[in-house]
Amino acid sequence: MSLAGRLAHRGKAGAAKTGSRRRHRGADDGVVRETLELSVGRGSGRPAALGDDLAEVDLPRAAELAEALHSLAVLPEAGLSPKRPAVMLDLETTGLLGQVDALVCVVGATWHVAADRMRVEQWSLHRVGSEAALLADVEEVLGELVGPRTAIVTFNGASFDLPLLRRRLVRHGIASPTEQPLAAPHVDLLTPARRLWRDRGPDCRLGTLEMRHLQLHRHDDVGGAEVVELLWRWLEEPDAATIEDLVKVQRHNRIDVLSLAALAETMHGRMQSPIDAIERLRAARHLDRLQRSAQAVALLQPLLVSLADPTRSGSGKGWEVAVEAGLVAAEIDRREGRWPEAARRWAQVCRRVPGHPVAHESLAKHLEHRARVPAEALAVAAASVTPCERRLTRLRRKAEPTPIPPVEEVVATWADPLV
Numbered sequence: 001m002s003l004a005g006r007l008a009h010r011g012k013a014g015a016a017k018t019g020s021r022r023r024h025r026g027a028d029d030g031v032v033r034e035t036l037e038l039s040v041g042r043g044s045g046r047p048a049a050l051g052d053d054l055a056e057v058d059l060p061r062a063a064e065l066a067e068a069l070h071s072l073a074v075l076p077e078a079g080l081s082p083k084r085p086a087v088m089l090d091l092e093t094t095g096l097l098g099q100v101d102a103l104v105c106v107v108g109a110t111w112h113v114a115a116d117r118m119r120v121e122q123w124s125l126h127r128v129g130s131e132a133a134l135l136a137d138v139e140e141v142l143g144e145l146v147g148p149r150t151a152i153v154t155f156n157g158a159s160f161d162l163p164l165l166r167r168r169l170v171r172h173g174i175a176s177p178t179e180q181p182l183a184a185p186h187v188d189l190l191t192p193a194r195r196l197w198r199d200r201g202p203d204c205r206l207g208t209l210e211m212r213h214l215q216l217h218r219h220d221d222v223g224g225a226e227v228v229e230l231l232w233r234w235l236e237e238p239d240a241a242t243i244e245d246l247v248k249v250q251r252h253n254r255i256d257v258l259s260l261a262a263l264a265e266t267m268h269g270r271m272q273s274p275i276d277a278i279e280r281l282r283a284a285r286h287l288d289r290l291q292r293s294a295q296a297v298a299l300l301q302p303l304l305v306s307l308a309d310p311t312r313s314g315s316g317k318g319w320e321v322a323v324e325a326g327l328v329a330a331e332i333d334r335r336e337g338r339w340p341e342a343a344r345r346w347a348q349v350c351r352r353v354p355g356h357p358v359a360h361e362s363l364a365k366h367l368e369h370r371a372r373v374p375a376e377a378l379a380v381a382a383a384s385v386t387p388c389e390r391r392l393t394r395l396r397r398k399a400e401p402t403p404i405p406p407v408e409e410v411v412a413t414w415a416d417p418l419v
Helices: 003-007 060-069 126-146 161-171 191-196 205-214 224-236 242-270 277-291 293-308 319-333 338-353 357-369 376-382 391-400 405-415
Strands: 021-025 033-041 086-093 102-116 115-124 151-154 186-188
Touching: 060 086, 060 102, 060 242, 086 126, 086 161, 086 224, 086 242, 102 126, 102 161, 102 224, 102 242, 115 126, 115 242, 126 161, 151 161, 151 242, 161 277, 191 205, 191 242, 191 277, 205 242, 224 242, 242 277, 277 293, 277 319, 293 319, 293 338, 319 338, 319 357, 338 357, 338 405, 357 376, 357 391, 357 405, 376 391, 376 405
Parallel strands: 086 151, 151 186
Antiparallel strands: 021 033, 033 115, 086 102, 102 115
């Protein structure tokens, strides 16, 4: 039997009853593993074991979660399984990643066991020397679940949860240094959350996003620093007097893993239907980073229509966002070889924001090197608020003796509406 098998938790979780919570405790290994199942979907009830925190939060069905995750990260071409698209994972530890003695004390994981049902598995350390047993069982269970079409979903897991978990698996000899345990696509929700909502709230911590976007208000929850304190107090003297410390951390962990699924679906919905122009621009940029440029440009269309209409005028933040949308779409067009379309976008920005350095420089380059109209390129380049003297000198030489047309005429010619 493998080391993982020898160390694995003796009590294996069977099928839990609807909304039930079942406890499995090893005889001697100092690890407790508990199982909870619940219905998901619109208006589903919640088991009493979850308390009231998640009572009003909609959790996605399996196929809905698969679709949501596809819009949040680069995933395999085959896509995620519509039956079990992901395992949501969260660790509670006694320290940070770089701390040598940081122990993994509570591990929570949740996944779909049916289209409309999810299982929550939670491992808790009841003795300091039993971390190996806990991790071996986690690796065995999750190793059978994740794979090419079942992703691991975390929040800041790329920087913390997965590196720490893998390091501790190697530390205990459960995985070798050359292995990549729990190899699977990884979706770290912190990345799209920052792209979509940075500086649109106090911060991008999970609890903040839950309150702002899920209307999930945790009652009597514990913070990160308090988790460490509670866990150490429990491990130093695990008895009836300190069990409540562990219970608080377990509750915090359960909410974490379940809210990840809800947050993923909410972000997906906002990517598809942004609530304002800023969110629309940010969602498009995110999609472009995922190499989904066609979707990005489609999402920008309302902003591009506004930018292309010569009868419209405006100022302020909303207008700045439309200008940025034009530059994003122009860069996509340029990158994909649609040069006339890119030129029109740049010209539209030049018309709306005379002197815009990026638009003027980009349009001037196009007119010089591709359209080969140096006189027009010179007019555009000279009108930039930050003209390049070397380019101007070169263009004056190329343009002689052609008269330099007014920049307004050049821009108007190239800014014919594209959308």
